[in-house]
Amino acid sequence: MIKLVSELIQQRDAQTPGSLYYWTQILFSYNSNHLEGTQLTQDQTQELFETGRLTTTTSIKFDDALETANHFRAFDQILNTIDDPLSKQYIFDLHQILKGGTSQDWDPRYNVGGFKREAKMLTGQQLSTSAAEAPDQTIHLFCEWNRHQYTDLADFAAFHKRFEVIHPFSDGSGRIGRLLLFKELCRCGQMPFFISSDRHTDYLDALAAYTADPGQLRHLFATEQQAYTQAVLQLNALETTSK
Known part of the structure; x- marks a missing residue:
């Protein structure tokens, strides 16, 4: 999706109102943060x-507002680095952008911009990968x-599920994982999406349910990909009509 990425960057740099970039920024940040309990509408x-x-x-x-704004910056970062390989430093930098300036950034227990220091309980009573194992597994x-x-x-x-089980950060692993999903879909020439x-x-x-039924997550991804x-298509049609 190099053409799509180029279009998003062009719209960003031109500060085009109502563009795909404009709505992707707003809806991606709103939905991804809302999935984690952020209360901004x-x-x-x-x-x-x-x-x-x-x-x-x-x-x-304060953290809800700041993390929402930080997500805008994190999305710009993945657009600027679409072709960069994933690495420990890549996600550390992204996590620092997302959490920079928040209350967690000043609390050493959260180790913002670095790996978690204790395992996290995930949905379904599953414990994430231990803090000791997370670096090597990531x-x-x-x-x-x-x-x-x-x-x-x-x-x-499969990649997203594995990343979320590792859960490399004390907080923010879900949002980072969804940003990586958008980035890597673009890098691999596929239509990206965000999860409502x-x-x-x-x-x-x-x-x-992934272990027992991996198709469930794939189906959800396909539905959200179709929506995006x-x-x-709708925004491109509107842009063409307005010219």
């Missing part, structure tokens, strides 16, 4: 993207992944 996410500030009478957590996963050019969504589902927070239960169920494809 889509309208607030849009306002933050457009103006860099929030005007609201309701109480908002590096091994990336070494295996970087060797090939993938075309089947089943491969991306409306599919929160479906997403968690598919991850939890439709959005691309």
Whole structure:
């Protein structure tokens, strides 16, 4: 999807209002953060993207607003580095962007920009890979992944599931994993997508059931990929009409 990436970067640099880049930034950040419990609405996410500030009478957590804005920067980072191989340093840099300046950034227990220091309980009562094993397993996963050019969504589902089981960070592994998914789909010439927070239960169920039913996660990915494809086509048609 080099053409798509080029289009997104061009729209970003031109600051094109209402473009695919504009809506991808807003919806990707809103949905990925909302999957993790962030309370900002889509309208607030849009306002933050457009103006860099929030005007609201309701109480908002500082970290929620900052991580939403940081996700905009993290998405720009993956656009700028689409062809870069995955590595420990790559995800450390991405994690530092996502969590930079938050309360966790100042708390050594979270080790922002570095591997977790204790295992995490995942959905379905599954314990993630131990902190001691996470570095080697992450590096091994990336070494295996970087060797090939993938075309089947089943491969991306397997990669995403493995990354989330390793859960390399104390917090933010889900968002980093979904950013990597978007990046690697583009790198491998496939249509990217993001997961709607409306599919929160479906997403968690598919991850939890992956060992017994890997097709469930692949099907979810295919559905979300189709939705993003439709959005691309609609926005391109509107752009063509307006010219």
